Amino acid sequence: MGKYEIQTSKAKCTGCLRCQLACSELYTKVFNPSQARIRVVTSGADCSIRFEEDCNDCGICVDHCFFDALTKTKRESDK
Amino acid sequence: MSVGGFADRVLHVDLTDGRIDKHPLDLDLAQRFIGGLGLTIKLAYDTILPGTDPLSPENPIVLGAGPLVGTNLPSTSRLYAVTKLPTSGTIGWCGSGGVNFGYLFKNAGYDHLIIKGRADRPVYLKIIDDEVEICDAAHLWGKGAEETSEALWMELGHPTGVMTMGQAGENLVPFSIAFIDRIATLGRGGLGAIMGAKNLKAIVVKGTRGIKVADRKRYKGLSEDFLQTIRSYPYLKEWQDLGLVKSFPMIPKETYYGMKKRRIACVSCPIGCKDVIEIPDGDFKGLVKCTSSVLNLYTPVLYGFKDHRESIRCMATIDQYGLDAFEFFGLMSFAKALADHGIIPPEQLDEEIATDSLASMEGWARKITYREGLGDILARGFKGILEEFGKEAETYAPPLVKGMQPYVGPGAALSWDLFGTMELGQVLDPRGPHVGASGSPTYFDRRPLEVFPRHLTRMGVPEEAFERILPGLNSPDQEEELRVGRLLKYSHAWFSILGSLGICARGAINRFYNASLCAQFYEAVTGIEMDVDQLRRRADRLWTLLRMANIREGLDQKAEALPHKWFSKPGFKRYTTEEPLGLQEGEEMIEDYYDEWGWERKTGIPSPQLLEKLGLKEN
Incomplete structure (x- = not known):
């Protein structure tokens, strides 16, 4: 369990994949959304956001979201 | 340090014999043309045989995505196609926000794709990393552009980049367009018809290889500062909220909010300008439409539609067929005038032409797409109508440029007059005519000239050119003026730089970039040395080569003549004083434009000395 609890708002997501780009670069040193620990799919009005099992809630995806589709709160144990 | 940014391969596909080759990217060439748009122009120049018929198998489609595409630098997903276009007959570019297609293409391991030939049956091209396959498209042929995209996503799942066209492209309507991921367009010029002529219904792409950056540390420092600049921009939330409605408030905000379902951004874009809307009430309640801007859905309103819901429905039909909506409505207005004056004889009109009627416009869109009756003549565009109905028809034609209707100006859809x-x-x-800011400060009306130098610096204009663009700038006794032709040279150069890197040229984002930053990002991403001077030189090289490609096709300054109808009353006005603009003044602007590039002032032909200086002599 990581430092943050990550909340998602699918209604605000634009599918820009800034989250996947940042996540993949941090952990693989390459921009490769297919290796990201967060997965976003927007198609027309539909959107899904899910996290892979190896996501450790580090929150870098939130730092790169410009649309408030991802937000984070510090877990109680880390406060 | 190894080279980053580039995917390092060029994919060649010959649809005639089914041959597929992957060639290593020529890195020296990429450096000389930056990449993206620049290298796409160079590859097209080398591949297009002079005099090629745009709809022949020999005419290639060359696609390219720049070295920044696939990184997380803001709004770096642009995709370009260069080919010989059937509407204008020129070699030109079509550009699109790459949505998902751009980054997936790079992640599949390709910077460019060159498609030649003609398949013997309807096909689509499937690219999944190293696996490239020409697939049967019998089940897709006859479908609209959106239906095709949906069908391919059903087959292949998400994320998959989809480039496709509608039935208008299949039936070789020269003003048919191609769509990227259902929402963005490789618009004006007729790319849809070129795909149709190749029996190529779609290109789909998936990629998992990743894009690396050469200097991660420098990249991180530069990009974090840059992202902070964007985050601090006071109008960011408003841009994100309203998209292009912020700049062009032609829709009441309440109406827009009542139908807005989702903002869509191309991959890496922190602003987002694309719309998903749903009609909330009326006969078409529940119709969901994806569009590169909600403003596009109001095109029929500009031509007389009273109900915006009918306008959206009409655009949904036009987009399914894959027609260029501006050209379609321009043609229909022209055809209506010809019908009203009896030049189109009543017996040819099996349906009334009413540009303010949904039933009429949907009917004519269908007739044009399927080339039925008079629709077959209209499907040949303005040129076809003028050939069919002769000199008498010319009186009623709108001002035309390279056979197409301009977006802006007297008689055009957008009546901006500065x-x-x-x-x-x-x-x-x-x-040919299209809309686009290209970073120029004159994109917005009535900007005071004192703010221009800031924009010129941002666009990478050398200081020695400031006085030529803004005579009187540094002379208190002399009245300041603006030389639009000279400024346009640098606007095109700035657009060339952005396009070659892969950065979106829309005003909402390119305002944050500047030439110095572009050079630094290029260095950090690719590891290749770059400064503003070198970027300028490359822009001069690639745009001059595009000029040479068209001169080779026989383009001369006559093809770039200003339409006289622009200068009859009410015509265009000067940007600065808003006084009426004269034809001679406009012609001087063209000469200034040629001259600023270093092309011959009267003819626009680059001199042998210039070609040698730019390293283009061998071309």
Whole structure:
């Protein structure tokens, strides 16, 4: 369990994949959304956001979201 | 340090014999043309045989995505196609927000794709990393552009980049367009018809290889500062909320909010300008429409539609067929005038032409798409109508540029009347008229000249050119003026730089970039040395080569003549004083434009000395 609890708002997501780009670069040193620990799919009005099992809630995806589709709160144990 | 940014391969596909080859990217060539748009122009120049019929198998489609595409630098997903376009007959570019297609293409391991030949049956091209396959498209042929995209996503799942066209492209309507991921367009010029002529219904792409950056530490420092600049921009939330409605408030905000379902951004874009809307009430309640801007859905309103819901429904039909909506409505207005004056004989009109009627416009869109009756003549565009109905028809024709209707100006859909770089650029861009800021300060009306130097610096204009663009700038006794032709040269150069890197040229984002930053990002991403001077030189090289490609096709300054109808009353006005603009003044702007590039002032032909200086002599 990581430092943050990550909340998602699918209604605000634009599918820009800034989250996947940042996540993949941090952990693989390459921009490769297919290796990201967060997965976003927007198609027309539909959107899904899910996290892979190896996501450790580090929150870098939130730092790169410009649309408030991802937000984070510090877990109680880390406060 | 190894080279980053580039995917390092060029994919060649010959649809005639089914041959597929992957060639290593020529890195020296990429450096000389930056990449993206620049290298796409160079590859097209080398591949297009002079005199090629745009709809022949020999005419290639060359696609390219720049070295920044696939990184997380803001709004770096642009995709370009260069080919010989059937509407204008010129070699021109079509550009699109790459949505998902751009980054997936790079992640599949390709910077460019060159498609030649003609398949013997309907096909689509499937690219999944190293696996490239020409697939049967019998089940897709006859479907609309959106239906095709949906069908391919059903087959292949998400994320998959989809480039496709509608039935208008299948039936070789020269003003048919291609769509990227259902929402963005490789618009004006007729790319849809070129795909149709190749029996190529779609290109789909998936990629998992990743894009690396050469200097991660420098990249991180530069990009974090840059992202902070964007985050601090006071109008960011408003841009994100309203998209292009912020700049062009032609829709009441309440109406827009009542139908807005989702903002869509191309991959890496922190602003987002694309819309998903749903009609909330009325006969078409529940219709969901994806569009590169909600403003596009109001095109029929500009031509007389009273109900915006009918307008959206009409655009949904036009987009399914894959028609260029501006050209379609321009043609229908022209055809209506010809019908009203009896030039189109009543017996040819099996249906009334009413540009304010949904039933009429949907009916004519269908007839044009399927080339039924008079629709077959209209499907040949303005040129076809003028050939069919002769000299008498010319009186009623709108001002035309390279056989197409300009977006902006007297008689056009958008009646902006101040003559800035975009207005002049409609004549001087090789592809023909289109809209686009290209970073120029004249994109917005009535900007005071004192703010221009800041924009010129941002666009990478050398200081020695400031006085030529803004005579009187540093002379208190002399009245300041603006030389639009000279400014347009640098606007095109700035657009060339952005496009070659892969950065979106829309005003909402390119305002944050500047030439110095572009050079630094290029260095950090690719590891290749770059400064502003070198970027400028490459922009001069690639745009001059595009000029040479068209001169080779026989383009001369006559093809770039200003339409006389632009200068009859009410015509264009000067950007600065808003006084009426004269034809001679406009012609001097064209000469200034040629001269600023270093092309011969009267003819626009680059001199042998210039070609040698730019390293283009061997071309």
